[in-house]
Structure formats: structure tokens, C-alpha cells
Amino acid sequence: MYNSKSKNAVEFICHEEILNTIERVSKASKNADRIKEILEKAKECKGLDYEAAATLLMCEDEDLLSEMYDIAMDIKRKIYGNRIVMFAPLYLSNYCVNGCRYCPYHYGNCHIARKKLTQEEIRREVIALQDMGHKRLALETGEDPKNSPIEYVLESIKTIYGIHHKNGAIRRVNVNIAATTVENYRKLKEAGIGTYILFQETYDKERYEYLHPTGPKHNYAYHTEAMDRAMEGGIDDVGIGVLFGLSDYRYDFIGLLMHAKHLEDTFGVGPHTISVPRIRPAADVDLNEYPNAIDDKLFRKIVAILRIAVPYTGLIISTRESEESRADVLKVGVSQISGGSSTSVGGYVEKEKENSSQFEVNDTRSLDEIVGWLAKLGYMPSFCTACYREGRTGDRFMQLAKTGQIGNVCQANAIMTLKEYLEDYASDKTKKLAEALIEKETADIPNEKVKALVIEHLKDLGDGKRDFRF
Numbered sequence: 001m002y003n004s005k006s007k008n009a010v011e012f013i014c015h016e017e018i019l020n021t022i023e024r025v026s027k028a029s030k031n032a033d034r035i036k037e038i039l040e041k042a043k044e045c046k047g048l049d050y051e052a053a054a055t056l057l058m059c060e061d062e063d064l065l066s067e068m069y070d071i072a073m074d075i076k077r078k079i080y081g082n083r084i085v086m087f088a089p090l091y092l093s094n095y096c097v098n099g100c101r102y103c104p105y106h107y108g109n110c111h112i113a114r115k116k117l118t119q120e121e122i123r124r125e126v127i128a129l130q131d132m133g134h135k136r137l138a139l140e141t142g143e144d145p146k147n148s149p150i151e152y153v154l155e156s157i158k159t160i161y162g163i164h165h166k167n168g169a170i171r172r173v174n175v176n177i178a179a180t181t182v183e184n185y186r187k188l189k190e191a192g193i194g195t196y197i198l199f200q201e202t203y204d205k206e207r208y209e210y211l212h213p214t215g216p217k218h219n220y221a222y223h224t225e226a227m228d229r230a231m232e233g234g235i236d237d238v239g240i241g242v243l244f245g246l247s248d249y250r251y252d253f254i255g256l257l258m259h260a261k262h263l264e265d266t267f268g269v270g271p272h273t274i275s276v277p278r279i280r281p282a283a284d285v286d287l288n289e290y291p292n293a294i295d296d297k298l299f300r301k302i303v304a305i306l307r308i309a310v311p312y313t314g315l316i317i318s319t320r321e322s323e324e325s326r327a328d329v330l331k332v333g334v335s336q337i338s339g340g341s342s343t344s345v346g347g348y349v350e351k352e353k354e355n356s357s358q359f360e361v362n363d364t365r366s367l368d369e370i371v372g373w374l375a376k377l378g379y380m381p382s383f384c385t386a387c388y389r390e391g392r393t394g395d396r397f398m399q400l401a402k403t404g405q406i407g408n409v410c411q412a413n414a415i416m417t418l419k420e421y422l423e424d425y426a427s428d429k430t431k432k433l434a435e436a437l438i439e440k441e442t443a444d445i446p447n448e449k450v451k452a453l454v455i456e457h458l459k460d461l462g463d464g465k466r467d468f469r470f
Ligand code: SF4
Pocket: 096, 097, 098, 099, 100, 103, 104, 105, 106, 107, 141, 142, 143, 178, 217
């Protein structure tokens, strides 16, 4: 039976309740009055439950949908302004004991070059990332207790935080590793990680078990309950996500929101971020096996409704998406993107000679090109990592986010971190575009005290000082 506060995966992600919801909302989604009622509620910026969100998802009335996109854009503007937080993935190892059918790192793939970075190689990768201007990383590694045990991950985090090359520094390390124990989550927390990220891939248990035929990841309950253990281990910023296209998107969409509700109802704080990857071509992955793959139009709709349903949760897309598709979803909800990414182990120092990437990168532009592109579109690229460093995590963060107070610090931090990026890493072309944006944004800061401090720090940054934050 469905119980959002249960500790049991099959109760907080309830198969019957998801199927019943799909049936209920398929009727409701054709009722224009019901859709208008949901849209009115959406405007309050307080989010939507999974039933209302799924009703929007199944609505096909173009006029109502156009109103829905406008609301998503409004919510995005109100909460996130024009800021887009930048990050890059760092792949530590592609050894993996799991058999995930959609991932080329699955253990049975003998056509892929296996590699695990040494601490010295990590150093070189991080310096390459710092030289691009990155401050925020997402660590990625396959699951392999022998090749990448928790000690290896912890040592790598320490190495990364310890590297200061020229003016570079990685100030926030988010970690995406396999589901693990409360004790290991505690160790990750002590190592100073930002967000713990784990994708569910699909919430449909039967499909999940088919897609993960072997290895520890086969255990649906252990995987689905991972965020509960992470929270018990003291990690209060967690990032969830599904790989859209693996299963019926309606099922996974409802599952995602049920998971968010479970975390909120059980721990008082929902997910810090939701990632929205969708299935893409990769070595040893046959796309014909995935008839549920979603097109650009549906992808945009999903992003917009998530923005409305969980207004205070960051939405992330990777370089799996093309420039066009990124531009599209930035408008309606996405707040964090990766840039200049390599999805192979060691790929920042050495361009891959062998095929070892986890998925094909669609947006292959450099970080500088992406920053310039964002500035041209009127977005403010932000390299801010302030919250976790100021102890604004978990419910403390959500409290500030929900009262709208976080926006003031986000804006100031975005301006200062972008200026820092321009001073140290940007091309002249990007500099020109972004300097104009900084000037405009600074003039728009509503709080006079904050504005004066930002102006002072912009000058300090020009004089070579670094790392200012609110
Ligand atoms: Fe391993 Fe993760 Fe790929 Fe599965 S998705 S094969 S766990 S790296």
C-alpha cells in the first residue's frame, strides 16, 4: 500500500498507486477546468503534488500548455533569476561490476578500455578543469569494490580539494557513486562533499530488474532506499534523477515526484537537485531496444512541469543535450548545466584514443564558448559554491529558498564568481559579452548594502583578490 513515509521502497514508490494515478489523470487531463485549476495553483510557486503534475503531463491542449510554459518561465525567473550554475563531471574509474544494459561500462563489455585514475592522474585532470575555470565538480565512478572502494573515493576527494593551481580551486565536489551503507555516507559527509547524487534510472521495479540483471545494483530496494541511508549518514543535500527513455516516461515522472515527496515527508527536506538525462547513443548500447526514448518536445514539457512541481529544487542537464535542446529547456526550468565536459576517464588531459566514454557528448563546446553563449542569451553563468561552504544545506537551505531570501545571495555570488572567471580564464570575446551583463546585473541588485559590497569586491577581483561570497 502507498505510504510516503514508509522506509520500504515498494511502499513509498508504490506500483499500484502509480498505475492508478496514470488512469485517473488520463481522464482529468482532458478536463480544461481541472487543468486551469492546477495552473492557478501552480502560480502560487508552492509546487504541485504528483497527481496534479501528472495531469499536466498528460494534457495535450496546446493553448493550456502554452499557458503552462509561461508559468514555468515565470517561476524560473522569480526563483532563479537569469542565473545558471556551471559544473563539470570528473570520471575516476570505469571499472564496474554491474550489468546495466544501457551503459557501456557494464562489466560484460570487453570492447571498452578500462581505466582507473591514480591520484597523480586525478591531479592532472583537476588542473585541466581548473584551467578551464571550473569550481564545482561531480565525481563519477563505476561500482567496483576492488578497484574503487570507498577509501579510493575519499582519497580522491581529499586530493581534489587540496589542488590549488594558479588561481584555481575546486570548491564543491558533488559525488555520484553507487548506493552504499550509512557508514560510507557518513564518511563522504565528513570528507566535505556537496550533494550526493544517485539516479534511480527507472522506478518501475520489473523494468529496473530487467535492465540491471546482475551485480549489486540489481537490488531495487537497496538502490531505491539509498537516499534514506544517505540522509541517515548526515548528507542532507541529495540529487535524484531518472534516465528518461528506459521505461514509460509517465511512470518515471510520477515515481520521481513520489521519491521527492518521500524525502520531504520523512526527513523534512526534499531533493536538492533533480537531473533529467535521457537515453542517448553510446558504445554497446542499441537504441532500438528503447522504444520509450523521448523526443525534444516531450523533454521540454517534462522539464517545465518539474519546474512547476518542485520550484526550489535545482534542475540539471548534461552535455548529452545539444545546444538547441539546452537553450530550449534553460528557458522553462533548468538551473544547472555542465560545460566543456569529458565523459571518459582521463579525458580532460588526454582526448580519448579508445572508446571509453559513458555516453556521447552532444554539446562539445568549450566552457568559454558556453559561458559566452549564455551571456549572449542573457543568462548569468554562475560559478558559485557558497551555500555548502557557508553551511546552508538541507532544511536550512530550503528554508531560505522557500522564503525567497536565497535569491539575494545567489545574484551577488553569481556576479562575483563570473567576474573571477572572466579575470582568470575567459577569452576576449566572452569577456566583452559577460562584462556588460555584470554591469547590468550589479545595477539591478535591490539591496543597496549588498550592491555596495559587490561593487567593492568587483574592484578587489580586478586587483587580483579572489573567492568572495555571501
Ligand atoms: Fe556501472 Fe553505473 Fe554504468 Fe551501471 S550505469 S554499468 S553501475 S557505471
